[in-house]
Amino acid sequence: MIAKWLGKVYIGIVMVFLYAPIAVLIALSFNASKSRVLWTGFTFRWYRTLFGSSAIMKAFGTTLALALLSAATASLIGLFAALGIYSMRKSGRRVMLFFTNIPLLNADIVTGIALMLWFVRFLPLGFSSILLAHVTFNIPYVILCILPKLETMDIRQFEAARDLGATTLYAFLRIMLPGLMPGILAGFFMAVTMSMDDFVITYFTKGPGVNTLSTLIYGEIRKGIKPEMYALSSVLFLLVLIILIAVNILTGSKEDKYITKNKEIG
Amino acid sequence: MSKKLIELKNISKSFGNTMVLDELNLYIRENEFVTLLGPSGCGKTTILRIIGGFETPDVGSVFFDGKDITKLPPNRRQLNTVFQKYALFTHMTIAENIAFGLRIRKKDNEYIREKIKYALDLVNLPGYEDRMPDSLSGGQQQRIAIARAIVNEPKVLLLDEPLGALDLKLRQEMQYELIRLKNELGITFIYVTHDQEEALTMSDTIVVMNQGYIQQIGTPESIYNEPTNAFVADFIGESNIIDGIMLEDRLVSIGGKSFECVDTGFEKNEPVDVVIRPEDVELGPVEGGQTTGVVTSIIFKGVHYEIQIESAIGITFMAQTTLNFPAGSHVGISVIPDNFQIMHKPQSEDEEILNIEDYPQGQPL
Ligand SMILES: Nc1ncnc2c1ncn2[C@@H]1O[C@H](COP(=O)(O)OP(=O)(O)OP(=O)(O)O)[C@@H](O)[C@H]1O
Ligand SMILES: [Mg+2]
Numbered sequence: 001m002i003a004k005w006l007g008k009v010y011i012g013i014v015m016v017f018l019y020a021p022i023a024v025l026i027a028l029s030f031n032a033s034k035s036r037v038l039w040t041g042f043t044f045r046w047y048r049t050l051f052g053s054s055a056i057m058k059a060f061g062t063t064l065a066l067a068l069l070s071a072a073t074a075s076l077i078g079l080f081a082a083l084g085i086y087s088m089r090k091s092g093r094r095v096m097l098f099f100t101n102i103p104l105l106n107a108d109i110v111t112g113i114a115l116m117l118w119f120v121r122f123l124p125l126g127f128s129s130i131l132l133a134h135v136t137f138n139i140p141y142v143i144l145c146i147l148p149k150l151e152t153m154d155i156r157q158f159e160a161a162r163d164l165g166a167t168t169l170y171a172f173l174r175i176m177l178p179g180l181m182p183g184i185l186a187g188f189f190m191a192v193t194m195s196m197d198d199f200v201i202t203y204f205t206k207g208p209g210v211n212t213l214s215t216l217i218y219g220e221i222r223k224g225i226k227p228e229m230y231a232l233s234s235v236l237f238l239l240v241l242i243i244l245i246a247v248n249i250l251t252g253s254k255e256d257k258y259i260t261k262n263k264e265i266g
Numbered sequence: 267m268s269k270k271l272i273e274l275k276n277i278s279k280s281f282g283n284t285m286v287l288d289e290l291n292l293y294i295r296e297n298e299f300v301t302l303l304g305p306s307g308c309g310k311t312t313i314l315r316i317i318g319g320f321e322t323p324d325v326g327s328v329f330f331d332g333k334d335i336t337k338l339p340p341n342r343r344q345l346n347t348v349f350q351k352y353a354l355f356t357h358m359t360i361a362e363n364i365a366f367g368l369r370i371r372k373k374d375n376e377y378i379r380e381k382i383k384y385a386l387d388l389v390n391l392p393g394y395e396d397r398m399p400d401s402l403s404g405g406q407q408q409r410i411a412i413a414r415a416i417v418n419e420p421k422v423l424l425l426d427e428p429l430g431a432l433d434l435k436l437r438q439e440m441q442y443e444l445i446r447l448k449n450e451l452g453i454t455f456i457y458v459t460h461d462q463e464e465a466l467t468m469s470d471t472i473v474v475m476n477q478g479y480i481q482q483i484g485t486p487e488s489i490y491n492e493p494t495n496a497f498v499a500d501f502i503g504e505s506n507i508i509d510g511i512m513l514e515d516r517l518v519s520i521g522g523k524s525f526e527c528v529d530t531g532f533e534k535n536e537p538v539d540v541v542i543r544p545e546d547v548e549l550g551p552v553e554g555g556q557t558t559g560v561v562t563s564i565i566f567k568g569v570h571y572e573i574q575i576e577s578a579i580g581i582t583f584m585a586q587t588t589l590n591f592p593a594g595s596h597v598g599i600s601v602i603p604d605n606f607q608i609m610h611k612p613q614s615e616d617e618e619i620l621n622i623e624d625y626p627q628g629q630p631l
Contacts, residue, residue, distance in 0.1 A: 159340070159349070162340040162341050164341075164415075164418065165341045178357045179357065
């Protein structure tokens with residue numbers, strides 16, 4: 001009884017530490033005063049200036065475009081990479097996974113500077129260089145989402161399809177791809193959030209004049225924190241939350257459907 | 267005699283360091299029901315996978331209708347497989363599973379619908395069109411796998427222990443259905459099982475294998491009645507395999523006592539394996555027997571009793587009879603000359619495994 005109660009308190013404390021700052025941030029974004037401590041009334045003013053600012057809106061568009069494009073590209077490349085790694089022998093697979101994991105564990109600042117040095121040599125820094133950078137750091141996430149799905153996949157179903165007359169491609173599209181789809185989707189959304197999240201690598205690989213939300217906020221803050229930034233941060237948080245819920249519904253609903261299907265029959 | 271449809275020539279296959287098949291030769295005639303029979307791990311599935319195109323042999327070739335198909339991908343071979351582990355498409359309904367091959371062949375919807383219905387009736391699962399594979403029992407899934415293969419009307423059907431998950435009654439029903447299919451559609455069957463009874467019931471020809479080598483090829487009768495070595499005798503039905511000495515033609519000594527038999531062509535005093543089927547060991551009153559013994563155990567097996575007898579010549583016999591001899595009773599034991607099977611002893615460990623080349627392929631039909 002006491003243990004149960006203690007457990008609840010513990011979870012409560014964790015929740016407070018995790019979410020109280022965000023709650024405060026959201027509250028402040030509706031505060032009429034610019035003060036960080038005084039509540040002087042409710043307002044939408046900061047949101048109005050936020051959505052009125054062309055610089056912010058442009059950065060928002062850039063962020064979204066970067067996230068979607070880099071996630072889509074990385075998903076495609078990551079899918080092929082995962083298939084390649086899966087069909088390798090054990091030793092080769094280990095080596096490939098090792099190299100896949102390096103960018104994940106590498107400090108962002110190292111990746112950022114390295115990519116910058118590389119890009120400066122070959123192309124003007126700008127949207128395309130950030131996009132390339134995001135694709136680069138997104139690929140490992142996609143691979144890591146797809147590979148487990150591949151490994152638990154029943155390869156005999158693929159063989160059965162071939163046996164029934166399917167070409168390799170048709171068998172892949174009809175039999176393997178549906179099984180891999182949850183992994184690919186998870187990888188895609190992971191990549192979207194990673195891309196929206198990133199500041200350091202973007203900061204180093206962006207040229208002058210291009211801004212994502214995170215680099216824009218950073219630039220603004222150096223001039224002093226304005227309440228619009230609270231509003232912007234709240235919007236970002238909401239966006240990520242929506243994506244998370246969407247992913248949950250997407251991957252969860254399938255299982256529910258599956259269960260009810262089984263229930264109907266059983 | 268119908269023509270050879272599939273021929274395996276000189277096939278060898280290793281996985282890593284383990285040699286699974288070694289210079290294997292085998293042919294299958296059109297419309298023949300051939301069963302590969304052997305203990306677990308002897309290479310049965312590997313042979314099917316080579317015929318199906320899922321493994322390439324290290325050495326040797328596969329011929330189909332006279333053409334070399336060793337390098338042909340599975341989708342271009344005119345045969346279908348019922349896999350050992352069913353391999354149904356889990357994200358598709360039963361109907362979609364069965365229709366898979368037909369859709370690839372661009373059959374029209376009307377034809378496909380009729381075929382699905384026909385196939386489901388055949389495997390005794392009518393009305394299962396919209397179910398998902400996961401909601402079916404193992405035996406039901408196995409039957410769907412059979413249905414999925416046969417709707418394509420392949421020239422050859424490869425079946426890897428397709429009835430393994432079924433209960434006895436259903437298994438017998440399906441055995442009849444498969445034989446009917448073979449006769450109606452003229453399909454050639456290559457059937458894998460490790461159930462010797464199933465092999466004896468269904469096959470035109472049985473190929474007995476052990477550790478990647480073919481031990482014997484023949485009709486069910488010849489395999490059962492004239493096993494070429496102790497392994498086959500032991501594997502096909504229960505047997506008494508006894509050490510003996512061939513005294514002269516038609517006379518064998520077991521445990522120091524001479525018995526009349528019908529075998530000839532052995533060296534004088536050659537040590538041999540003597541095989542006697544349990545149902546050929548006749549029990550009766552002590553006075554009438556060639557030798558005597560004491561019943562040590564008796565087990566009721568349904569149709570008959572299985573009886574262990576400790577005999578006076580120091581050998582334990584197993585007998586099957588419909589009569590009840592209580593444990594401890596004294597009995598007379600007799601075996602008629604025809605029922606002794608005399609076999610050469612293997613010369614060495616290596617020869618325990620016999621290569622096909624030692625036995626000319628005498629496939630009847
Ligand atoms: N892909 C593989 N990699 C390594 N070894 C394999 C592979 N496939 C089969 N083997 C080995 O080859 C041997 C023969 O296997 P196979 O599956 O042909 O046996 P089987 O006769 O079908 O047995 P069962 O009756 O248990 O199905 C076994 O020792 C098995 O471990
Ligand atoms: Mg097998």
